[in-house]
Amino acid sequence: xxxxxxxxxxxxxxxxxxxxxxxxxxxxxxxxxxxxxxxxxxxxxxxxxxxxxxxxxxxxxxxxxxxxxxxxxxxxxxxxxxxxxxxxxxxxxxxxxxxxxxxxxxxxxxxxxxxxxxxxxxxxxxxxxxxxxxxxxxxxxxxxxxxxxxxxxxxxxxxxxxxxxxxxxxxxxxxxxxxxxxxxxxxxxxxxxxxxxxxxxxxxxxxxxxxxxxxxxxxxxxxxxxxxxxxxxxxxxxxxxxxxxxxxxxxxxxxxxxxxxxxxxxxxxxxxxxxxxxxxxxxxxxxxxxxxxxxxxxxxxxxxxxxxxxxxxxxxxxxxxxxxxxxxxxxxxxxxxxxxxxxxxxxxxxxxxxxxxxxxxxxxxxxxxxxxxxxxxxxxxxxxxxxxxxxxxxxxxxxxxxxxxxxxxxxxxxxxxxxxxxxxxxxxxxxxxxxxxxxxxxxxx
Amino acid sequence: xxxxxxxxxxxxxxxxxxxxxxxxxxxxxxxxxxxxxxxxxxxxxxxxxxxxxxxxxxxxxxxxxxxxxxxxxxxxxxxxxxxxxxxxxxxxxxxxxxxxxxxxxxxxxxxxxxxxxxxxxxxxxxxxxxxxxxxxxxxxxxxxxxxxxxxxxxxxxxxxxxxxxxxxxxxxxxxxxxxxxxxxxxxxxxxxxxxxxxxxxxxxxxxxxxxxxxxxxxxxxxxxxxxxxxxxxxxxxxxxxxxxxxxxxxxxxxxxxxxxxxxxxxxxxxxxxxxxxxxxxxxxxxxxxxxxxxxxxxxxxxxxxxxxxxxxxxxxxxxxxxxxxxxxxxxxxxxxxxxxxxxxxxxxxxxxxxxxxxxxxxxxxxxxxxxxxxxxxxxxxxxxxxxxxxxxxxxxxxxxxxxxxxxxxxxxxxxxxxxxxxxxxxxxxxxxxxxxxxxxxxxxx
Numbered sequence: 061x062x063x064x065x066x067x068x069x070x071x072x073x074x075x076x077x078x079x080x081x082x083x084x085x086x087x088x089x090x091x092x093x094x095x096x097x098x099x100x101x102x103x104x105x106x107x108x109x110x111x112x113x114x115x116x117x118x119x120x121x122x123x124x125x126x127x128x129x130x131x132x133x134x135x136x137x138x139x140x141x142x143x144x145x146x147x148x149x150x151x152x153x154x155x156x157x158x159x160x161x162x163x164x165x166x167x168x169x170x171x172x173x174x175x176x177x178x179x180x181x182x183x184x185x186x187x188x189x190x191x192x193x194x195x196x197x198x199x200x201x202x203x204x205x206x207x208x209x210x211x212x213x214x215x216x217x218x219x220x221x222x223x224x225x226x227x228x229x230x231x232x233x234x235x236x237x238x239x240x241x242x243x244x245x246x247x248x249x250x251x252x253x254x255x256x257x258x259x260x261x262x263x264x265x266x267x268x269x270x271x272x273x274x275x276x277x278x279x280x281x282x283x284x285x286x287x288x289x290x291x292x293x294x295x296x297x298x299x300x301x302x303x304x305x306x307x308x309x310x311x312x313x314x315x316x317x318x319x320x321x322x323x324x325x326x327x328x329x330x331x332x333x334x335x336x337x338x339x340x341x342x343x344x345x346x347x348x349x350x351x352x353x354x355x356x357x358x359x360x361x362x363x364x365x366x367x368x369x370x371x372x373x374x375x376x377x378x379x380x381x382x383x384x385x386x387x388x389x390x391x392x393x394x395x396x397x398x399x400x401x402x403x404x405x406x407x408x409x410x411x412x413x414x415x416x417x418x419x420x421x422x423x424x425x426x427x428x429x430x431x432x433x434x435x436x437x438x439x440x441x442x443x444x445x446x447x448x449x450x451x452x453x454x455x456x457x458x459x460x461x462x463x464x465x466x467x468x469x470x471x472x473x474x475x476x477x478x479x480x481x482x483x484x485x486x487x488x489x490x491x492x493x494x495x496x497x498x499x500x501x502x503x504x505x
Numbered sequence: 506x507x508x509x510x511x512x513x514x515x516x517x518x519x520x521x522x523x524x525x526x527x528x529x530x531x532x533x534x535x536x537x538x539x540x541x542x543x544x545x546x547x548x549x550x551x552x553x554x555x556x557x558x559x560x561x562x563x564x565x566x567x568x569x570x571x572x573x574x575x576x577x578x579x580x581x582x583x584x585x586x587x588x589x590x591x592x593x594x595x596x597x598x599x600x601x602x603x604x605x606x607x608x609x610x611x612x613x614x615x616x617x618x619x620x621x622x623x624x625x626x627x628x629x630x631x632x633x634x635x636x637x638x639x640x641x642x643x644x645x646x647x648x649x650x651x652x653x654x655x656x657x658x659x660x661x662x663x664x665x666x667x668x669x670x671x672x673x674x675x676x677x678x679x680x681x682x683x684x685x686x687x688x689x690x691x692x693x694x695x696x697x698x699x700x701x702x703x704x705x706x707x708x709x710x711x712x713x714x715x716x717x718x719x720x721x722x723x724x725x726x727x728x729x730x731x732x733x734x735x736x737x738x739x740x741x742x743x744x745x746x747x748x749x750x751x752x753x754x755x756x757x758x759x760x761x762x763x764x765x766x767x768x769x770x771x772x773x774x775x776x777x778x779x780x781x782x783x784x785x786x787x788x789x790x791x792x793x794x795x796x797x798x799x800x801x802x803x804x805x806x807x808x809x810x811x812x813x814x815x816x817x818x819x820x821x822x823x824x825x826x827x828x829x830x831x832x833x834x835x836x837x838x839x840x841x842x843x844x845x846x847x848x849x850x851x852x853x854x855x856x857x858x859x860x861x862x863x864x865x866x867x868x869x870x871x872x873x874x875x876x877x878x879x880x881x882x883x884x885x886x887x888x889x890x891x892x893x894x895x896x897x898x899x900x901x902x903x904x905x906x907x908x909x910x911x912x913x914x915x916x917x918x919x920x921x922x923x924x925x926x927x928x929x930x931x932x933x934x935x936x937x938x939x940x941x942x943x944x945x946x947x948x949x950x
Contacts, residue, residue: 097661097944114559116941123705124942133707136661136944153665168665201945216542216581220598220613260568262578476932476940480925487921495921496561497569499542499581500646501946 064089065173065417068149070139070351072099072122075383075402076178080132082410088417090132091170095154097121097136100201101472103399104481106241108204110211110248111256111494115201117481120473139179139351140167144376147172174378174413177351177365178406181384181397184345184362191312195340198241205501207341211249212499214338215269219261231269232337234317236309237344238275239283240439243292245343246273247442248494250299255443255492272302272335274319276344279305281439281447283396288447291456295441312340346397348385355379360387369429371409380409390432399471400435438464443489509534510618510862513594515584515796517544517567520828520847521623525577527855533862535577536615540599542566542581545646546917548844549926551686553649555656555693556701556942557933560646562926565918584624584796585612589821592617619823619858622796622810623851626829626842629790629807636757640785643686650946652786656694657944659783660714664706676714677782679762681754682789683720684728685884688737690788691718692887693939695744700888700937717747717780719764721789724750726884726892728841733892736901740886757785791842793830800824805832814874816854825854835877844916845880883909888934 065088069076072094080092098119107113123134137151149170183197196206211233218230235246249271257266273280273296280303281292296303304319311318316337321330348363357373358366364387365373371386373379383402388395395401408430436450438460446460455463465485472478488494510533514521517539525537543564552558568579582596594615628642641651656678663675680691694716702711718725718741725748726737741748749764756763761782766775793808802818803811809832810818816831818824828847833840840846853875881895883905891905900908910930917923933939 097657097942114561114941115943115945116559119943120940121705121942124938124940127704134705135665136658137665153662166665201943205945212542213581217598220580220582220611259572260566260579474940476929476936476938479932480928483925483928484921487924491921493569493921495565495569495919496559497542497566498560498564498646500560500650 065413066091066171067174067176067413068093068170068172069176069178070094070142070149071178071180071383072096072134073102073178073180073383073402074399075180075406076176077122077125078403078406079176079178079382079410080126080129082407083131083414084129086131086410086414086417088131088174088413090129091172092122092126092132092134093137093139093149093151094122094134095136095138096200097123098201099125099473102199103468104472105198105201105204106244106248108201108496109198109207109245110252111208111497112248112488113481113484114496115205117477117484118472119201120477125473137168142175142177142351142355144175144355144373144379147175147378149175172378174380174416176380176382176406176409176413177355177385178381178383178402179349179351179385181346181348181362181364183342184347185342186309186345188312191342194312194314195236195317195342197342198245208496209499209501210339211252212497215253215257215261215266216499217338219263221263227264228270229316229336230338231264231266232272232316232335232339233269234272234274234335234337234340236274236317236340236342238273238277238280238303238305239343240281242273242275242343243280243296244440245341246271246296246301247299247440247445250301251442251492252494254300256494256497267300270302271300272304272337274307274309274317275303275305276308276322277305283437284439284447284449285454288449288454288456292439292441292447295445299442316340346384352381352385355381362387370412370427371405371430380412382406382409388430388432395432398437401432404432405430438467440464443492510858511536511616512619512621512858513538513615513617514621514623515539515594516623516625516828517541517579518547518623518625518828518847519844520625520851521621522567522570523848523851524621524623524827524855525571525574527852528576528859529574531576531855531859531862533576533619533858535574536617537567537571537577537579538582538584538594538596539567539579540581540583541645542568543646544570544918547644548913549917550643550646550649551689551693553646553941554643554652554690555697556653556939557693558926558929559941560650562922562929563917564646565922570918582613587620587622587796587800589620589800589818589824592620592823594620617823619825619861621825621827621851621854621858622800622830623826623828623847624794624796624830626791626793626807626809628787629792630787631754631790633757636787639757639759640681640762640787642787643690653941654944654946655784656697657942660698660702660706660711661944662783664708666708672709673715674761674781675783676709676711677717677761677780677784678714679717679719679780679782679785681719681762681785681787683718683722683725683748683750684788685726685882687718687720687788688725688741689885690786691716691741691746692744692885692890695746696887696937697939699745701939701942712745715747716745717749717782719752719754719762720748720750721753721767722750728882729884729892729894730899733894733899733901737884737886737892740890744887761785791829797826797830800826807832815857815872816850816875825857827851827854833875833877840877843882846877849877850875883912885909888937 101118141150221227253269306322382405384397438448440446448455448460546563585595666672698714751767827850829842883893885891893900893905
């Protein structure tokens with residue numbers, strides 16, 4: 061083993077970044093790999109998708125965040141293969157976006173003593189990956205920009221459309237999935253059409269736009285306690301959003317979606333219903349990054365790695381999985397794929413490695429298992445309404461929204477981003493505007 | 506003729522937008538067509554290209570800008586054909602970015618009584634359009650994002666590159682064209698590499714990046730008087746930029762550019778020189794939008810329409826050309842393709858039409874010819890240095906930079922944008938950071 065242990069971290073999301081930062085004063089050499097050059101504050105992606113914030117407000121270059129941490133090297137690279145037996149990671153420079161054949165896709169090999177895999181997850185289409193083009197999800201900045209483009213284009217096309225039936229279809233937006241992302245997306249879409257776009261179109265009133273939120277289960281925000289769910293439902297309906305629960309999507313096509321009502325098994329099944337919509341957005345399901353399966357360890361149905369209590373890969377105490385890629389059960393429940401879980405996991409693993417590197421922690425025996433401490437759950441529903449559950453107390457409405465604002469501003473990376481987002485939210489609050497309404501770039505589906 | 510004359514404006518840049526606004530209280534019905542949904546403040550595009558500002562800071566939706574002007578309808582559409590004899594414009598909905606075959610590319614026809622063509626211009630590659638992919642220009646937000654992506658990727662690739670020769674090439678940036686755009690771009694690139702990226706790379710020092718500014722003529726900023734040119738040159742060299750004048754690009758390829766020194770004809774021609782560079786940016790030449798030629802009137806070498814003194818199309822007193830698409834000579838000099846010219850032309854034409862619509866202006870006889878009043882020329886050279894020529898007085902250095910800042914902030918559309926840009930510039934000034942360093946989207950060349 062080298063004088064200083066080499067730690068490789070795959071992924072610069074909440075889990076990987078927290079691990080890197082926690083290793084700041086550890087006697088190790090860290091290499092952080094990511095396919096993107098920036099860390100994205102995913103909880104606010106829906107604000108970019110609905111033209112409330114700019115990409116630059118919620119993302120920072122990973123190497124900028126870690127610039128003063130001299131034991132960290134950041135590489136923009138794609139992982140090709142992990143050889144856990146030889147403790148090697150094969151990477152390729154992630155510059156496939158440039159067209160110079162001479163340089164693109166150069167391969168390198170890196171050795172490690174410890175590996176932290178924090179490659180995240182994306183949305184699952186219930187085995188129908190062909191729906192992805194028609195119903196984009198919201199996990200990256202590119203996803204958010206794609207959704208923004210489609211939503212704004214729908215209104216533009218409606219302005220030119222003489223046929224009322226087709227215009228109606230163009231102005232129908234379906235959001236699939238009633239978790240926090242789906243609820244926040246639907247709420248922001250309602251705001252956009254009811255307020256920000258008012259006065260701007262001549263052939264229709266933007267507030268006639270129809271926004272439908274589909275949830276396969278019995279409730280929206282099912283992670284919350286029943287009173288908060290009820291408040292959320294009421295708030296969504298007040299915004300004019302049609303909430304359809306127990307509604308499962310059976311098909312997505314050019315014309316919209318097909319849904320089947322989930323009837324109790326005693327009743328006869330209702331036939332499929334067609335919902336014509338110009339825009340379908342996906343906020344359901346979880347599919348872990350394929351790298352999880354490639355590690356050779358057992359995975360759950362979503363492809364998450366079933367880790368040891370210390371988050372290590374079974375049989376490999378020097379390999380750890382953190383964040384959405386790890387399947388961790390605590391008190392009989394699977395930990396959700398949210399930022400606080402990933403951050404606590406990243407910090408836990410980094411402290412373990414730091415302890416070993418300093419010689420104070422035996423490997424791998426007698427590691428204290430990871431335990432998640434929930435700081436609270438929150439979700440916003442459009443303008444000035446939210447639900448928040450901090451365990452000991454719960455908030456709804458305006459005060460929950462203020463709490464949500466406060467927490468999210470504080471957690472953004474960089475004082476500059478905090479200041480800018482605050483200015484823009486204050487602006488949006490008083491003017492009802494959503495200002496980053498740019499249709500740019502091209503849609504590759 | 507209809508009760509209210511119908512005015513069609515093609516293009517939502519400085520010329521078209523000013524025309525629309527000037528028609529605010531005129532008894533006419535205006536339709537403004539643009540392929541993009543936003544007006545871009547082009548003088549600050551180089552700030553987006555070099556990660557200093559977000560696209561949303563310098564662009565606003567056209568329909569938002571005109572939302573309170575009830576006699577204006579804004580359509581996102583592409584002009585297919587103008588029939589000046591029948592006074593008709595054939596358009597197609599500009600939604601080719603979406604993939605629904607059912608809706609895309611629907612065609613419509615619009616009649617007009619007056620037509621204002623303000624379709625702008627782009628860069629010219631001196632007959633070598635195949636250079637476009639290798640050396641992107643800077644006219645739209647998409648252009649700016651493409652340049653930002655390439656510049657940032659060059660540094661990322663250099664961090665992974667073990668070969669010093671190839672790394673050197675990756676860290677060489679060539680800007681072709683020594684006008685205001687080229688000078689501003691080169692200055693901002695120097696700032697980015699000398700300050701903002703410091704401390705972030707482990708295998709090289711970003712301030713070793715080589716930035717070369719190529720100008721075919723004898724001077725950079727040739728539109729300015731000699732003392733200001735000299736100051737600009739000194740400022741560029743202080744930033745470590747290699748300025749090569751009388752240097753004509755003869756080829757652009759994967760490996761960089763070929764240049765030929767322009768020797769006085771008495772001296773023997775020097776052979777071509779090869780300049781290896783990973784990134785080549787284009788800020789030279791003018792090519793008017795093809796719609797100009799399609800009007801059937803005489804055009805100049807760059808495709809600009811040779812208009813009448815009242816900016817009308819020869820033989821068509823009801824069709825006007827404004828902005829970069831018009832070739833207007835005043836006092837023996839061609840008016841430059843800058844925002845003030847386009848705005849004054851747009852306002853002039855709109856006032857003409859307003860006068861006719863109100864019955865106070867005879868058509869087309871005895872129109873007073875258009876005359877441009879130059880409010881001053883300015884260019885920045887990196888951080889806290891600029892040149893400004895207001896005719897009666899000239900400024901250089903920090904004070905010129907403050908004047909530049911002030912003028913550009915004031916001219917931005919929307920108070921929100923002004924506030925945000927000011928905050929970000931203040932931030933960048935005190936921290937030396939350029940924060941919007943995101944590599945996103947895909948490069949289609």
